[in-house]
Amino acid sequence: MLEYVNKILLDVEELKQVFLDSETPTGILNIGTVETVSDLPKILASYHKQYPNVDLSIKAGLTEDLIKDVIEHRLDGAFVTGPIKHPLIQPYDVCTEKLVLVTRNETFNLEEIITEPFLVFSQGCGYRSKLEQWLREEEVMPKRIMEFNVLETILTSVTLGLGITLVPQSAVNHLTANEKVHVHAIPEEYGNISTVFIHRKDAYMTNSMRSFLQTIEAHHENRFKQNPETTPELI
Numbered sequence: 001m002l003e004y005v006n007k008i009l010l011d012v013e014e015l016k017q018v019f020l021d022s023e024t025p026t027g028i029l030n031i032g033t034v035e036t037v038s039d040l041p042k043i044l045a046s047y048h049k050q051y052p053n054v055d056l057s058i059k060a061g062l063t064e065d066l067i068k069d070v071i072e073h074r075l076d077g078a079f080v081t082g083p084i085k086h087p088l089i090q091p092y093d094v095c096t097e098k099l100v101l102v103t104r105n106e107t108f109n110l111e112e113i114i115t116e117p118f119l120v121f122s123q124g125c126g127y128r129s130k131l132e133q134w135l136r137e138e139e140v141m142p143k144r145i146m147e148f149n150v151l152e153t154i155l156t157s158v159t160l161g162l163g164i165t166l167v168p169q170s171a172v173n174h175l176t177a178n179e180k181v182h183v184h185a186i187p188e189e190y191g192n193i194s195t196v197f198i199h200r201k202d203a204y205m206t207n208s209m210r211s212f213l214q215t216i217e218a219h220h221e222n223r224f225k226q227n228p229e230t231t232p233e234l235i
Contacts, residue, residue, distance in 0.1 A: 025051040025208040032059045032066040032078030034126070035151040037195050038170035039095050039219060040079060047215045054208045064124030070198055076209055081126025082196035091196040092213060093220055097168040099130060099193045100183040102175075104161045108184045110140060117163035118142040119154045127193065131166045134190040155181070168193060 066078040175181045
């Protein structure tokens, strides 16, 4: 019975969106995001400039949690770590970045993973999944795993010598410029990380969401023109 009630409530909410939808994008868009989407400020600024009547509500979280929130209608869409393959989910390419090891010291060798604490996000983080895949392949176990919920706390801890971490290179450019940390490449098969925007395939497409997707597509195409090695097509 609860399942039927929830479905009725969702149908009523969608019906309200249909009636309230207008040609000019308005209302609220509830968007989730992982913390390290370097292109997010540009996308949001571009969208707000074109559609100032839309209120953007941004929620930070881990990929697995954000996917669940989209599926269960708590979010209209989310920027998550890809690739995503789910029968209810429609993904769109946003960007591809390099994952790098971040350390306080200028030099690094694999044995340090055994001796130094590894600072990571909680389970459900796409970067942590990549790290675990790589370490399994290398048959290396970190001496100690320390979990954090905030990217800035992880990076500050690395600058203070608490341990090492794995994040997109764009997230630490401001620190490497001042030589507060140093980055080190990992094998290419684990070093590429993609960010995708997702929404439910069967959700009613408001003009606000349609315009948001167009903004993402335009940003992705502009990014490709500047970096031709990335693919311009939407998934």
